[in-house]
Amino acid sequence: MNQGNERTTSMSKTKGLVQMAIFAALIVVLAFTPFIGYIPLGFTRATIIHIPVIMGSLMLGPKRGAALGGVFGLTSFINNTINPTLTSFVFTPFYSLGEYSGGIGSLIICFVPRILIGVVPFYVYRLVKKLSKNNGVSSVGLIVAGLSGALTNTLLVMNLIFVFFRNDYAAANGITVKAVYGFILSIIGINGIPEAIVAAVITLVLGKTLMKKGVQERLGV
Secondary structure, three states: HHHHHHHHHHHHHHHHHHHHHHHHHHHHHHHOOOOEEEEEEOOOOEEEOHHHHHHHHHHHHHHHHHHHHHHHHHHHHHHHHHHOOOOHHHHOOEEEEEOEEOOOHHHHHHHHHHHHHHHHHHHHHHHHHHHHOOOOOOOHHHHHHHHHHHHHHHHHHHHHHHHHHHHHHHHOHHHHHHHHHHHHHHHHHHHHHHHHHHHHHHHHHHHHOOOOOOHHHHHHO
Protein backbone atom coordinates (compact mmCIF):
# COMPACT_ATOMS: atom_id res chain seq x y z
CA MET A 1 0.00 0.00 0.00
CA ASN A 2 2.81 2.38 0.93
CA GLN A 3 4.66 1.53 -2.26
CA GLY A 4 1.53 2.33 -4.25
CA ASN A 5 1.15 5.69 -2.52
CA GLU A 6 4.82 6.49 -3.06
CA ARG A 7 4.52 5.59 -6.74
CA THR A 8 1.45 7.82 -7.10
CA THR A 9 3.21 10.69 -5.33
CA SER A 10 6.29 10.26 -7.51
CA MET A 11 4.19 10.26 -10.69
CA SER A 12 2.34 13.35 -9.51
CA LYS A 13 5.61 15.19 -8.86
CA THR A 14 6.94 14.14 -12.26
CA LYS A 15 3.79 15.39 -13.99
CA GLY A 16 4.06 18.65 -12.10
CA LEU A 17 7.66 19.14 -13.19
CA VAL A 18 6.79 18.35 -16.81
CA GLN A 19 3.89 20.82 -16.75
CA MET A 20 6.11 23.49 -15.23
CA ALA A 21 8.77 22.80 -17.84
CA ILE A 22 6.23 23.30 -20.63
CA PHE A 23 5.06 26.63 -19.25
CA ALA A 24 8.64 27.72 -18.55
CA ALA A 25 9.68 26.80 -22.10
CA LEU A 26 6.82 28.89 -23.47
CA ILE A 27 7.94 31.85 -21.36
CA VAL A 28 11.52 31.52 -22.61
CA VAL A 29 10.42 31.21 -26.26
CA LEU A 30 8.24 34.31 -25.95
CA ALA A 31 10.98 36.21 -24.13
CA PHE A 32 13.71 35.58 -26.66
CA THR A 33 11.67 35.76 -29.86
CA PRO A 34 12.10 39.33 -31.13
CA PHE A 35 9.03 41.59 -30.97
CA ILE A 36 6.73 38.88 -29.56
CA GLY A 37 7.30 38.44 -25.82
CA TYR A 38 8.85 41.84 -25.21
CA ILE A 39 7.76 44.64 -27.51
CA PRO A 40 10.15 47.62 -27.28
CA LEU A 41 8.43 50.99 -26.97
CA GLY A 42 11.53 53.12 -26.38
CA PHE A 43 10.69 54.22 -22.83
CA THR A 44 9.82 50.66 -21.77
CA ARG A 45 8.77 47.26 -23.10
CA ALA A 46 5.24 45.96 -23.46
CA THR A 47 4.86 42.25 -22.78
CA ILE A 48 2.53 39.28 -23.11
CA ILE A 49 4.78 36.94 -21.12
CA HIS A 50 2.62 37.35 -18.05
CA ILE A 51 -0.11 35.30 -19.77
CA PRO A 52 1.57 31.85 -19.43
CA VAL A 53 2.45 32.80 -15.85
CA ILE A 54 -1.21 33.59 -15.15
CA MET A 55 -2.35 30.32 -16.74
CA GLY A 56 0.33 28.44 -14.83
CA SER A 57 -0.93 29.98 -11.60
CA LEU A 58 -4.52 28.96 -12.33
CA MET A 59 -3.71 25.43 -13.48
CA LEU A 60 -0.71 24.48 -11.34
CA GLY A 61 -1.26 26.50 -8.18
CA PRO A 62 0.45 29.50 -6.57
CA LYS A 63 3.76 27.82 -5.69
CA ARG A 64 4.47 26.67 -9.22
CA GLY A 65 2.96 29.89 -10.51
CA ALA A 66 5.44 31.85 -8.40
CA ALA A 67 8.29 29.76 -9.84
CA LEU A 68 7.07 30.54 -13.36
CA GLY A 69 6.92 34.20 -12.41
CA GLY A 70 10.54 33.87 -11.35
CA VAL A 71 11.36 32.54 -14.82
CA PHE A 72 9.60 35.57 -16.30
CA GLY A 73 11.66 37.83 -14.05
CA LEU A 74 14.86 36.08 -15.10
CA THR A 75 14.09 36.58 -18.80
CA SER A 76 13.44 40.25 -18.12
CA PHE A 77 16.72 40.52 -16.23
CA ILE A 78 18.66 38.87 -19.07
CA ASN A 79 16.93 40.90 -21.80
CA ASN A 80 17.53 44.19 -20.05
CA THR A 81 21.17 43.30 -19.43
CA ILE A 82 22.13 42.13 -22.92
CA ASN A 83 19.60 44.04 -25.02
CA PRO A 84 18.94 47.23 -23.05
CA THR A 85 16.53 50.05 -23.73
CA LEU A 86 16.76 53.61 -22.44
CA THR A 87 15.58 52.72 -18.94
CA SER A 88 16.86 49.15 -18.56
CA PHE A 89 18.80 50.20 -15.46
CA VAL A 90 15.55 49.91 -13.49
CA PHE A 91 15.51 46.15 -14.23
CA THR A 92 19.17 45.20 -13.95
CA PRO A 93 22.10 46.39 -11.84
CA PHE A 94 24.47 45.47 -14.68
CA TYR A 95 23.42 48.24 -17.06
CA SER A 96 24.06 51.93 -16.75
CA LEU A 97 23.11 54.92 -18.86
CA GLY A 98 25.78 57.54 -18.30
CA GLU A 99 25.53 58.43 -14.63
CA TYR A 100 22.32 56.43 -14.16
CA SER A 101 22.72 52.85 -13.03
CA GLY A 102 20.70 50.11 -11.40
CA GLY A 103 21.11 48.50 -8.01
CA ILE A 104 19.30 46.26 -5.55
CA GLY A 105 16.08 48.08 -6.41
CA SER A 106 16.46 46.83 -9.98
CA LEU A 107 16.36 43.22 -8.82
CA ILE A 108 13.30 43.89 -6.66
CA ILE A 109 11.50 45.52 -9.59
CA CYS A 110 12.55 42.77 -11.97
CA PHE A 111 11.57 39.78 -9.84
CA VAL A 112 9.03 40.57 -7.11
CA PRO A 113 6.13 41.74 -9.32
CA ARG A 114 6.71 38.87 -11.77
CA ILE A 115 6.71 36.28 -8.98
CA LEU A 116 3.45 37.71 -7.67
CA ILE A 117 1.87 37.34 -11.13
CA GLY A 118 2.05 33.62 -10.43
CA VAL A 119 0.32 33.97 -7.07
CA VAL A 120 -2.36 36.68 -7.25
CA PRO A 121 -4.53 35.26 -10.09
CA PHE A 122 -4.91 31.91 -8.32
CA TYR A 123 -6.43 33.47 -5.22
CA VAL A 124 -8.44 36.04 -7.16
CA TYR A 125 -9.99 33.27 -9.26
CA ARG A 126 -10.79 31.20 -6.17
CA LEU A 127 -12.38 34.20 -4.47
CA VAL A 128 -14.55 35.11 -7.47
CA LYS A 129 -15.58 31.50 -7.94
CA LYS A 130 -16.48 31.19 -4.26
CA LEU A 131 -18.50 34.41 -4.27
CA SER A 132 -20.34 33.43 -7.45
CA LYS A 133 -20.92 29.88 -6.17
CA ASN A 134 -19.90 28.53 -9.56
CA ASN A 135 -19.04 24.83 -9.60
CA GLY A 136 -17.71 24.90 -13.15
CA VAL A 137 -15.12 27.06 -14.85
CA SER A 138 -15.94 30.66 -13.96
CA SER A 139 -15.76 33.03 -16.94
CA VAL A 140 -15.92 36.05 -14.66
CA GLY A 141 -13.22 34.53 -12.48
CA LEU A 142 -10.95 33.99 -15.49
CA ILE A 143 -11.43 37.56 -16.69
CA VAL A 144 -10.73 39.03 -13.26
CA ALA A 145 -7.76 36.69 -12.77
CA GLY A 146 -6.28 37.78 -16.09
CA LEU A 147 -6.78 41.43 -15.23
CA SER A 148 -5.32 40.99 -11.76
CA GLY A 149 -2.22 39.20 -13.03
CA ALA A 150 -1.42 41.82 -15.64
CA LEU A 151 -2.14 44.74 -13.33
CA THR A 152 -0.08 43.18 -10.54
CA ASN A 153 2.88 43.37 -12.89
CA THR A 154 2.24 46.84 -14.28
CA LEU A 155 1.23 48.60 -11.08
CA LEU A 156 4.00 47.12 -8.97
CA VAL A 157 6.73 47.63 -11.57
CA MET A 158 5.82 51.24 -12.30
CA ASN A 159 5.29 52.22 -8.67
CA LEU A 160 8.51 50.53 -7.58
CA ILE A 161 10.33 52.48 -10.30
CA PHE A 162 8.97 55.62 -8.66
CA VAL A 163 10.08 54.43 -5.22
CA PHE A 164 13.62 53.42 -6.19
CA PHE A 165 14.54 55.43 -9.29
CA ARG A 166 12.32 58.48 -9.63
CA ASN A 167 15.23 60.92 -10.10
CA ASP A 168 17.21 58.81 -12.57
CA TYR A 169 14.04 57.75 -14.39
CA ALA A 170 13.04 61.39 -14.79
CA ALA A 171 16.47 62.35 -16.12
CA ALA A 172 16.60 59.39 -18.52
CA ASN A 173 13.23 60.36 -19.97
CA GLY A 174 13.99 64.08 -20.09
CA ILE A 175 11.28 65.13 -17.64
CA THR A 176 11.28 66.81 -14.24
CA VAL A 177 11.09 64.81 -11.04
CA LYS A 178 7.73 66.44 -10.28
CA ALA A 179 6.39 65.09 -13.56
CA VAL A 180 7.59 61.52 -13.01
CA TYR A 181 4.45 60.11 -11.44
CA GLY A 182 2.25 61.67 -14.09
CA PHE A 183 4.53 60.10 -16.70
CA ILE A 184 4.24 56.74 -14.92
CA LEU A 185 0.44 57.03 -14.87
CA SER A 186 0.47 57.71 -18.60
CA ILE A 187 2.49 54.52 -19.19
CA ILE A 188 0.04 52.57 -17.03
CA GLY A 189 -2.82 53.96 -19.11
CA ILE A 190 -1.21 53.60 -22.54
CA ASN A 191 0.64 50.35 -21.93
CA GLY A 192 -0.69 48.63 -18.81
CA ILE A 193 -4.43 48.87 -19.44
CA PRO A 194 -4.27 47.35 -22.96
CA GLU A 195 -1.97 44.62 -21.60
CA ALA A 196 -4.52 43.85 -18.89
CA ILE A 197 -7.41 43.69 -21.37
CA VAL A 198 -5.45 41.37 -23.66
CA ALA A 199 -4.52 39.20 -20.67
CA ALA A 200 -8.16 39.01 -19.56
CA VAL A 201 -9.38 37.97 -23.02
CA ILE A 202 -6.66 35.36 -23.58
CA THR A 203 -7.01 33.99 -20.04
CA LEU A 204 -10.75 33.62 -20.62
CA VAL A 205 -10.30 31.83 -23.95
CA LEU A 206 -7.54 29.52 -22.76
CA GLY A 207 -9.06 28.94 -19.34
CA LYS A 208 -12.48 27.95 -20.70
CA THR A 209 -10.73 25.24 -22.71
CA LEU A 210 -7.80 24.10 -20.58
CA MET A 211 -9.53 24.20 -17.20
CA LYS A 212 -12.40 21.92 -18.13
CA LYS A 213 -12.28 18.81 -15.98
CA GLY A 214 -11.87 16.39 -18.88
CA VAL A 215 -9.09 18.43 -20.44
CA GLN A 216 -7.30 18.81 -17.11
CA GLU A 217 -7.43 15.05 -16.58
CA ARG A 218 -5.94 14.43 -20.02
CA LEU A 219 -3.22 16.98 -19.30
CA GLY A 220 -2.56 15.40 -15.93
CA VAL A 221 -3.38 18.57 -14.01
